[in-house]
Amino acid sequence: MGDLVQLLVSGTATGAIYALAALGFTLLWQASGTINFAQGEFVMLPAFGMLACIALGAPLWVAFLVTCAAAMLVLGVGFKLVIVDPLIKHGVIPLVIATLGLSIGLKQLVKVYSAEAHPFPSAFPLGQWSLGGVQISYADLGTLVIAGLIVYGLQTFLNKTVTGRAMQACAQNTDAAKVLGIDVRRMVMYVFLINAVLAVVAALLVTPTYLAKFDMGDSIGQKAFFAAIIGGFNQTRGALLGGVLIGVLENVVGFYFSPAYKEGVALLLFLLVILFRPEGLLGKAEERKV
């Protein structure tokens, strides 16, 4: 029983990281109709950004803050202005292709610098917390707390603040939001900035395990996409559920069956959801006006 609890906790911690990246997927989709297939690389780049700051002598928390600022500028404002804005008017498909290209380009760019894995410091100390025979590492616990706080904070921001509600209004009906006097362009920009910060947090939490490497985003981007679909692409809470579900099931399947089947878990769930509940577990079916 203790083993199962331990598996559930570490699976939830891993899933929470998938959820952070998946949240970015859903937020961008809701606010701007953007599907970003370079989401994994948006996690990889900040990892190298933080390493660069650390190499210059900055402590991890300073590196994190500096990278957050840089990511908001490059992965937030830059991504929106240079790639999304010029392409979104041509529909989703050109943007999907552009972000796929961006994903490959970013990987190659980092690969030129280094194709090798690099160590990344953990934000949490080594060690464990024991409770009734169940041992939970500080790293898993810390990841859960940080990811939980961010998701809770984001939900509170979106639901309880004027700006958050305005952002939701833009996501639900852009034209109506404009009529109500909401600055839609600004709200959409906020979403891109939030996505950039979520990517930096995911990088901070996941890189000590994944190691900083040009292709580390492949798996994260894929799992985050599956998590967003499984939970419901139009629901932020769905991204959380999808991420945690994948993380936990991967751990359980890897332990009780074989690690060889782990990678198939997300894909299988994805297929089942697409077949039987295309709107996602918590998603709402979208109706289109004709």
Next chain:
Amino acid sequence: MKRLSRLAAALAVSVAVPAFAQSGPVPIIGLVELSGTGTTAGTNFDNGVKLAVKEINAAGGILGRKIEYTSLDTQSQPNVAKGLAQKAVDQNAYVVMGPVFSGSIIVSMAETKRAEIPNFTGGEAANITQQGNPYVFRTSFTQSTAMPKLAKYINDTVKAKNIAMIWVNNDFGKGGRDSMQKALDAVGVKVVADVPTDPGQVDFSGAVLKVKQSNADAVFVYTNEEESARALRELRKQGYDKPILGETTLTGQKVIELAGEAANGALAHVGLTVDAPQPAIKDFDKKFQAEYKYKSDHNGMKGYSAMYVVKAVTEKIKKFDGKEFAKTMHGAKISAKDYPGVLLDVTFDNNGDLDRESFLVKVENGKQIVTATLPPVSAK
């Protein structure tokens, strides 16, 4: 008649031109893992070869001819390696260096064998040299040589009665696991948990949990570099406090760098280490660090020493002839006194397996400490 004379002329030309050109730069091709899961191993191996080539060329080359070394990226994929091996054949390589991954060399060596080109590999899987290929040569111990040394250490020094094994499910890992199982059986140490993992696996929490459940006296970890670092981090994360043992990779320089303090305390048998006391190795360490600004792992030493083996054997046969080279390699003995670049006295048997001294090491404060030097198997 005219046709016959043309045929005769063509035959005369083909006889007059030897299998390998005897003038101009000598093409040597590296098939190395410069991307994918084997990046660390392949990059080190490649850098080792390049350093040796630079030194050899600076000293006048081999038999007065410069070496022209080109490295090709296998992307750590056997199918890519096979295609590139064919490319190396087309480019008329004198010798092929690599791949390092066992799964890749097993596939690619068919091409170099067909073209009768000597092929050095960093692969350690036992079956590489058990297929009757006279053109394949190792740059490190075969698993069936290394594992008995480690098993003896586990039994005699660690005094473990039983052990858990975490291994990577590829040719390298499976070969190591089988050789280790056999070696442990021979010394009476029981395997109580047999935990396969995937190549490139990120999360080792389940694997470590299984090891802890088994309550084994120690754990043997046999995975590639990045996975070894992740396994070490997870073992420490879950508070594992029993001996952690490995063969070469576990305490490699890159693994120590990636695992950080989690690597401290890990024990391993290593064929080559830059922390060994031999002057030739110390000299190599200095030169490698000056060239690449980082410390080489065993793969760098494998590539470097293999290039000097090529020089030594070519100078012995006094010509560039792949067939003659391969023939001379079987049973070759090369002394580090005559060729310091081979780093340690080395002998090759008829299968292409090598034998030389090896080391037992422990990681302390992020450094490999050599705790014992073991004699070559043939010296016993």
